[in-house]
Amino acid sequence: MKELSEPVGGDVASSLETSLESHDPGAAARAGERVLALQGGHELALVRAGEQDVLRIRDSGGQIVLTVEVTDRGPVLRFEGASLAIEARGDLSICADTLRLSGRSGLALESQGDVHLDTRGDLHATARVHNIHAALGNVNIRANDDVRLNGERVIVNC
Numbered sequence: 001m002k003e004l005s006e007p008v009g010g011d012v013a014s015s016l017e018t019s020l021e022s023h024d025p026g027a028a029a030r031a032g033e034r035v036l037a038l039q040g041g042h043e044l045a046l047v048r049a050g051e052q053d054v055l056r057i058r059d060s061g062g063q064i065v066l067t068v069e070v071t072d073r074g075p076v077l078r079f080e081g082a083s084l085a086i087e088a089r090g091d092l093s094i095c096a097d098t099l100r101l102s103g104r105s106g107l108a109l110e111s112q113g114d115v116h117l118d119t120r121g122d123l124h125a126t127a128r129v130h131n132i133h134a135a136l137g138n139v140n141i142r143a144n145d146d147v148r149l150n151g152e153r154v155i156v157n158c
Helices: 012-022
Strands: 033-037 043-049 052-058 064-071 074-079
Touching: none
Parallel strands: none
Antiparallel strands: 033 043, 043 052, 052 064, 064 074
16 A cells, blocks of 8 residues: 555655555445545545545545545535544634534533633624523623613512
């Protein structure tokens, strides 16, 4: 098996292409794919469908665990599996025009330090019930203008 870290002709892309072409796809052949066997029975497959290139990594059972699609709008990464962890020893930054986080069962943001939410626009929060709890210390509210409490009843010190 050829190692991807040992470029053929001094170029990693040509090394991958050569490895994919020279691999015997006997056990893992799939129509239109070039397959490279990886350690532990995993596979790396390159699919060229018209003008689109798709890179897939399969686990030893043949299930796709990572798909990279190269599109006109940029790469699309899809991770499939029971869970996914991303760790960084330093900072991790994600920047986009719009960032959406969605959890099917819930969403938890946790920090061992302070959390800061800053926006130049308005901040909107909607929920069935809002609970604000200060485990130790005050709940401080400061506004440049009025502080408005609107409710069916405003109950204080109960």
